Amino acid sequence: MTEAQPTPNLEIVVENLRKRTRRMLIVFTSIFALLAAALACFGFLVWKKSKSIDKGVEDVAFDQFANGYTEGGNLVTPEVNTIQFLRRGYSISFDSVQYTQEGLALSGTIGNPNQLWIGSLALKFAARPYVYTFRDKWRESYYNSGFFSWTPLGTSARGRRLLVPSLRAHPLLSRSRSPT
Secondary structure, eight states: OOOOOOOOOHHHHHHHHHHHHHHHHHHHHHHHHHHHHHHHHHHHHHHHHHHHHHHHHHHHHHHHHHHHHHHTSOOOOOOBTOEEEOGGGOEEEEEEEEEETTEEEEEEEEEOOSSSOBSOEEEEEEEOOOGGGGHHHHHHHHHHTSOOOOOOSEEEEEEESOBOSSSOEEEEEEEEBOOO
């Protein structure tokens, strides 16, 4: 009453196992290739975003440096017949600006808005480059040492004996020489 099960052919069973193994190998290889491609794309996107963030951080750091550079002193441009205001209400107006072999020659007037007599006033002029002209040098020092110092193109000092209180301007004469 027991029926005998037919014995499967061993060659057919081995062939079926080989086909299944090949299919699984192809599926796993495809999945691995897709996973590797996805990881490569993800890595590329992370790298690109990181570069973008680094550029943004660098731009913010340079903007902070530029703000400190411009806010650190009374910056005026050498423009003739233009009243430029300094800190604390003082004003300066250049009558002539000449670039000579000896340096930058400035001639103009200084305005005193205060109701105080100023016994002596010393002005120091420094010709400095425009802040965005040396961004590459700043970038090198930012990544190497984190500190950047600029050198003026030339400096000069001029003193006045008496500056009376009024809104009237007083003459100024200065010559900026290149540092040697």
